[in-house]
Amino acid sequence: MTALVPPVPPAVPVPPGEFPGGRALFRLDPGIAHLNHGSFGAVPVPVQEAQAALLAEVHADPDAFFVTAPERIEAARARVAAHLGADPAGTGFVSNATEAANLALDALDLTGDDEVLVTDHGYGTVVAAAARRARTTTVRLDPALPDEDAVREAVLAGLTPRTKVALLDHISSPTARVIASPRLLAELAERGVTTVVDGAHAPGMLAEPLAGRADFWFGNLHKWGYAPSGTAVLTVAEPYRARVRPLVPSWEDHHGFPRSVENRATADYTGWLAAPEGLDLLARLDATKVRAHNSALAGYGAALLADVPGLRPLPHTPGLAMRTLRLPPGTAEDPEAARALREDIAARHRIRVLIWPWPGGGGIRVCGQIYNRAEEYERLAAVLRTYL
Incomplete structure (x- = not known):
């Protein structure tokens, strides 16, 4: 079991230094x-x-590219699978997690009597894919549940x-915590429940x-795997591949899966073919150091925000590069209000951050990446004091 860190406002730690060469690796607007x-x-x-x-x-030569694309995709897929520890024969490229969810659910031949269990932390379009195919049972997970055992139960x-x-x-997108733990998946399997896991943030x-x-x-490769946009993978256990x-x-x-789902005629395959370069880059930078740095940055930002009156830190899974805090009651409680607050902060202060809606007060999520600097989180904390 991975113990979660309790939601106690921490003392603000010493800010981590910049990751060597991190900012130079990106073409992001430095003013944001x-x-x-x-x-x-x-x-x-x-x-x-x-x-x-x-x-x-x-x-230069469309014929040559598209004729050889299936074999080149297969080679790129094998490189990605090696990074993930996945079976190449059961791993296929897709555009995003939502497409993968639809492929998985279609493979299960759900009937009118079947139910799909989801949680209220699930990504909206992925949950919608389940609701389109079967009745759903939604588990309400209090964002303040103290640990992994409480989530599992x-x-x-x-x-x-x-x-x-x-x-x-x-890893839940809004609350940045592990839900599909190995123990939970094992217990679901023991009960005869098929498990479909949205690992959008894991690679x-x-x-x-x-x-x-x-x-x-x-899982998406374009988030933390440094791949181009529109790049994700679906892994399927052997009994379900056919x-x-x-x-x-x-x-x-x-050819069957995975090649059958990868062929899109004259689609743009260059993101998939370049995807291994992102994971190779992460390895060259030393993935362990990158993860530690990003987690420390997110922790620093969360500690600063926890000192802002009205913000309450939520439990988090150690080692992740995302942290979440609850906003005061009456703030960002519905999608429209959350979007308005997020876009106002972006327009007036040039800060990009996730604001998510929740009854009784929405949430704010900060991430850490090698291009970020400590002063960016300090700037956000100062701005939020003017709002809250």
Whole structure:
């Protein structure tokens, strides 16, 4: 079990120093405090250049590129799978986590009597994919649940005799904590429940990104894996691979998963082909040092914000590069109010941060990445005092 750190406002630590060469690896606007890496990521310059070179190939000789694309995608997929510790035969490229969720759910042949268990921390479009195919049971997870055991018990308590599938976040996007722990996945398997894990934030952030023994697991590479946008992977346990069908038929269907879901005719494959360069870069920078630095930065930012009147830190899983605090009651309680606050902070103060809605007071999430500096979090703390 991974113990969560309790939500006690910490003393502000000594700010971590800058990661050597970190800022120079990105082309981000230096006048903006980019504290929301977890939403869209950012592509390092070497990966941008690798993708640009691939695009130049496409424009120089489209026939040669597209004829050889399936084999090149297979080679790139093998490199990515090696970084993730995944089986290349059961790993396929997709555009994003939502597409992967739809592929997984379609493979399960859900009927009108089946239920999919989800949580209220799940990503909206992923939960919507489940609701489109079956009835859903939503487990309400109090963001202040103290530890992993409490989360596990809440999920298990939500099972019903009709539960066929559990669709769970590996790391929850709004609250930045582990939900699909290996122990929880094992207990669900013992109960005959198929597990589908949304690992959008795991690749690059976790040393072991695969969540235990999930039947389906998917993760974005463009967030913490330094890959181009529109780059994600779906891993499927062997018993389910023959059931996975592409959302749109292609000429590669006879190959089966993963090749059948990867073929998009004349789509832009350059992001997938450049994706291994992002994970290679992370390894060259020393992934352990990057993770420690990013986690320390997020912790520093959270400690500063915890000192702002009205903000309450939430429990967090140690080692993650994201931290979340609750906003005061009446603040960002619905999506429109959360968006208005987020965009006002961005427009007036040039700070990018995630504000998420929640009844009784929304939340604010800060991320740490090698291009961030301590003064950016100090700037956010000062700004929030004027709002709250």
